[in-house]
Amino acid sequence: MSGTLEVRVEAMMYEDDVRAGVRVVGNIFPVGGRGDTHRQVLIPVGSDVPAASFPVQPGRYLVEATLPSGVVLCDEVDVGEGLRTEVRLQALDSPHETHSWQYVVGNVESGTTYRSPATIPVPNSTGSRSFGRLRDRAADASLESAARPARVRWLLDGSPHGPALDRLGPLHGAEEVDQWLGTALQVSAQQEIDQPSASDGTSPLYRFTSAVHPAGGQFGRQFLTVESQGDAYLVTLPSPWLDTQHTESVVEVLVNGRQSPTGSAVSVTVRDPSLGAGLAYLAGGALSKAQAVFSDAQRMLHDKVTNHLAAAAGAYVLVGTDLAPERREWDAWLDNLRQWFPQMSDGSILCGIRRLRLAQTQADVDDARDALLEGCDRGLPAYTLGISWLVEALSEFPDDPPCVARLDQVRRLSWRVDLREPFVVLRLTGDHT
Amino acid sequence: MADPHGLVHLEPAASPGTHALVIGTGRYAHLLGGDTPSQRSDGMKQLSSPPISARAFATWLIDEYHHTTKPLASVALLLSETAPAPFDNAKAGTSSEVLEASIANVTAAVTAWRQRADSSPDNRLVFYFCGHGISEGEDMSLLASDFNPDDENPLNQALDFSKLRHGLRKCAASEQLFFIDACRASSDVLISQSGATFAGQVPLLPGMRPLDLPRLLSVPYYATLAGDLSHARPGSVSLFTQALLRGLRGAGSDDPEGDWRVTTSRLQEAIDHFLKQPVFAGKVAGVQVPVVGELPVFDVHELTAAPIVPVYVGCAPPEVNATAEFVCRQAGSERFRRAVADVDSDDPQAEWAVDLEFGEYEFAATLAAGEVRTKRLTVRPSYRRISLAAGP
Numbered sequence: 123m124s125g126t127l128e129v130r131v132e133a134m135m136y137e138d139d140v141r142a143g144v145r146v147v148g149n150i151f152p153v154g155g156r157g158d159t160h161r162q163v164l165i166p167v168g169s170d171v172p173a174a175s176f177p178v179q180p181g182r183y184l185v186e187a188t189l190p191s192g193v194v195l196c197d198e199v200d201v202g203e204g205l206r207t208e209v210r211l212q213a214l215d216s217p218h219e220t221h222s223w224q225y226v227v228g229n230v231e232s233g234t235t236y237r238s239p240a241t242i243p244v245p246n247s248t249g250s251r252s253f254g255r256l257r258d259r260a261a262d263a264s265l266e267s268a269a270r271p272a273r274v275r276w277l278l279d280g281s282p283h284g285p286a287l288d289r290l291g292p293l294h295g296a297e298e299v300d301q302w303l304g305t306a307l308q309v310s311a312q313q314e315i316d317q318p319s320a321s322d323g324t325s326p327l328y329r330f331t332s333a334v335h336p337a338g339g340q341f342g343r344q345f346l347t348v349e350s351q352g353d354a355y356l357v358t359l360p361s362p363w364l365d366t367q368h369t370e371s372v373v374e375v376l377v378n379g380r381q382s383p384t385g386s387a388v389s390v391t392v393r394d395p396s397l398g399a400g401l402a403y404l405a406g407g408a409l410s411k412a413q414a415v416f417s418d419a420q421r422m423l424h425d426k427v428t429n430h431l432a433a434a435a436g437a438y439v440l441v442g443t444d445l446a447p448e449r450r451e452w453d454a455w456l457d458n459l460r461q462w463f464p465q466m467s468d469g470s471i472l473c474g475i476r477r478l479r480l481a482q483t484q485a486d487v488d489d490a491r492d493a494l495l496e497g498c499d500r501g502l503p504a505y506t507l508g509i510s511w512l513v514e515a516l517s518e519f520p521d522d523p524p525c526v527a528r529l530d531q532v533r534r535l536s537w538r539v540d541l542r543e544p545f546v547v548l549r550l551t552g553d554h555t
Numbered sequence: 556m557a558d559p560h561g562l563v564h565l566e567p568a569a570s571p572g573t574h575a576l577v578i579g580t581g582r583y584a585h586l587l588g589g590d591t592p593s594q595r596s597d598g599m600k601q602l603s604s605p606p607i608s609a610r611a612f613a614t615w616l617i618d619e620y621h622h623t624t625k626p627l628a629s630v631a632l633l634l635s636e637t638a639p640a641p642f643d644n645a646k647a648g649t650s651s652e653v654l655e656a657s658i659a660n661v662t663a664a665v666t667a668w669r670q671r672a673d674s675s676p677d678n679r680l681v682f683y684f685c686g687h688g689i690s691e692g693e694d695m696s697l698l699a700s701d702f703n704p705d706d707e708n709p710l711n712q713a714l715d716f717s718k719l720r721h722g723l724r725k726c727a728a729s730e731q732l733f734f735i736d737a738c739r740a741s742s743d744v745l746i747s748q749s750g751a752t753f754a755g756q757v758p759l760l761p762g763m764r765p766l767d768l769p770r771l772l773s774v775p776y777y778a779t780l781a782g783d784l785s786h787a788r789p790g791s792v793s794l795f796t797q798a799l800l801r802g803l804r805g806a807g808s809d810d811p812e813g814d815w816r817v818t819t820s821r822l823q824e825a826i827d828h829f830l831k832q833p834v835f836a837g838k839v840a841g842v843q844v845p846v847v848g849e850l851p852v853f854d855v856h857e858l859t860a861a862p863i864v865p866v867y868v869g870c871a872p873p874e875v876n877a878t879a880e881f882v883c884r885q886a887g888s889e890r891f892r893r894a895v896a897d898v899d900s901d902d903p904q905a906e907w908a909v910d911l912e913f914g915e916y917e918f919a920a921t922l923a924a925g926e927v928r929t930k931r932l933t934v935r936p937s938y939r940r941i942s943l944a945a946g947p
Contacts, residue, residue: 151935196939407850408820482766483766533692535692536691536694537694539692
């Protein structure tokens with residue numbers, strides 16, 4: 123006869139859309155070598171979520187859950203024969219209840235750190251662009267903008283493909299940014315988001331759904347511009363995002379005014395109970411954990427019509443974790459993602475990477491090359507991983523002039539991209555050429 | 556005289572095997588405090604920990620690294636230090652002069668290392684660098700000891716790390732690990748301002764992996780601590796390297812098949828964990844350690860003894876830590892003790908951090924008023940945090 127472990131992580135998530143919580147990856151180990159082991163299991167996180175049940179032989183167990191932030195929660199319990207033992211791990215140290223989701227996925231520090239008066243070390247190089255933000259504002263009037271609250275605008279129209287990967291010229295100030303938006307994105311209308319959904323004066327949170335802010339077409343790319351701390355950003359908005367129950371998830375954008383100069387100024391996450399944590403694991407390169415969350419990645423890729431962005435995320439997980447040398451059933455769906463959603467270059471990039479890894483002939487290599495170039499020509503990917511993978515893959519063609527030219531463009535683009543974020547956040551301002 | 560390619564350890568019979576190149580650059584002649592400092596050092600100065608850190612990693616490789624199918628085959632070590640000293644290889648019983656980490660020596664060592672690793676697709680490459688570095692987006696330059704800001708092209712004395720990884724794609728070795736502890740105290744616009752096409756020397760041209768070689772599994776680990784406070788403890792092993800070594804010694808291990816192994820993914824978790832602990836990383840605690848791109852999972856190291864696990868012991872509320880005496884016992888015998896006199900005066904409420912072998916322990920806290928709190932539990936990777944609360 124066995125017992126049962128009932129495991130959950132408590133977090134301050136009380137809003138209606140997150141009542142189902144979010145799933146993170148954990149492990150269950152027997153103490154003393156006797157008992158059942160459960161690795162890479164999914165554990166619910168929330169305020170009052172149903173626990174996940176795991177049958178185990180009676181004995182003592184160590185239960186751990188790894189949040190996407192990297193924090194590992196653990197506890198040790200005894201399980202009696204035929205009994206249910208509850209394990210409640212705690213992730214309650216969010217700086218604010220409203221920021222709990224951001225805390226769990228690692229976009230904001232724990233409350234203890236957030237409220238600490240300790241200063242954050244900064245690079246001591248006068249040439250560092252990070253250091254530049256902390257220069258004496260009295261010495262440079264343009265930096266007065268750093269003292270203003272964040273400004274967020276939703277781009278209501280514009281190219282459905284997003285900006286091309288051409289070289290970004292140096293943009294200084296809001297006027298030049300707006301000019302660039304008009305030419306590079308054909309944007310003519312922007313909606314100012316006057317009030318954040320929640321704010322403590324330092325790190326405002328903005329929440330988006332199509333009910334609040336109508337999407338500009340079902341499959342077109344959505345973007346925000348965010349001005350904060352003297353910089354302007356083009357922010358990928360993965361909206362509308364339908365979860366596995368075909369319910370629209372809230373897209374949450376955190377403008378982190380307290381973040382250290384080496385932290386993320388703008389973070390985007392999706393409050394999808396099934397996949398939200400998986401996106402954060404994906405951003406951190408922890409693809410094996412993302413795979414556990416995207417346990418049904420194949421079905422997501424197959425079901426791309428409902429949510430092509432989620433399908434692309436699932437595809438990154440599949441392509442990144444599959445080590446087999448032969449094609450899989452889902453390779454055909456990868457081709458469909460590329461063909462059916464041309465406004466999202468990720469499909470082409472994924473096909474190119476996949477073909478390159480499985481290549482056995484020159485024809486395979488040529489197909490890969492063509493897919494990668496197509497990905498470049500389709501504009502900014504939705505996922506940051508697409509940029510990293512483009513650099514990796516294009517560098518395999520050093521004697522191919524079009525690939526060399528595109529590689530140069532993507533490298534320069536990467537200088538402006540926050541590589542820690544799952545969705546592309548592009549810094550528009552600055553002197554990078 | 557130093558080996559022209561920096562070799563300090565060689566086991567010719569190990570094939571397939573693991574071939575390591577370890578570089579620690581702390582003395583920079585043309586930076587602040589150097590023999591001929593440039594006026595444009597841009598805040599970059601001498602570093603004490605990189606050569607110490609590199610020595611520690613090289614010593615770990617020789618003395619402790621263990622992999623059944625890819626045993627250690629070679630270690631090349633290049634250093635730049637204020638007081639050059641030989642490298643003592645206890646396992647081989649040798650004492651070797653160490654090659655200077657100038658750009659010429661680094662590029663020669665890279666080429667030779669690549670050739671050694673090219674003998675079999677079952678080989679493994681390990682690259683370790685500790686010193687000044689510059690990164691912008693996907694570009695990264697590692698600065699050699701003769702880096703000179705006054706040069707017409709300062710990055711002539713740097714190694715283009717991104718292109719190094721791309722060039723190693725053509726090397727037969729199908730598992731490649733990179734540990735980059737590059738202090739970001741430098742100007743991070745130097746790459747874009749240097750013409751944007753040049754980020755350092757490229758000893759191995761990028762290209763395509765030959766179609767007849769197995770798929771490449773390449774994993775880079777980066778320390779992204781800001782400023783030279785990433786080496787906050789002068790004269791000591793750097794924080795990132797300490798985290799790396801503690802991860803390799805047990806915090807990054809798991810036993811899915813009964814024996815303890817450090818995997819790429821668990822190692823990342825362990826490094827991330829250490830760099831988030833204030834008691835370990837001090838003021839720089841909380842900065843992430845991203846692994847760029849992806850993280851294929853494979854075994855890095857097989858432990859030959861029980862894993863060493865970091866344990867943090869404290870009381871609830873934490874104010875009590877300042878006057879508590881902590882004891883750790885195993886099978887009734889005292890293993891470690893933290894007396895009240897040993898409390899950190901800079902942070903009296905800090906938890907007691909202790910490294911323990913995997914196993915079962917009893918922890919006790921004796922408070923000022925005589926109250927004793929105890930808890931028994933198992934210590935296993937990646938770490939344990941124990942909070943001793945008052946009884947009901």
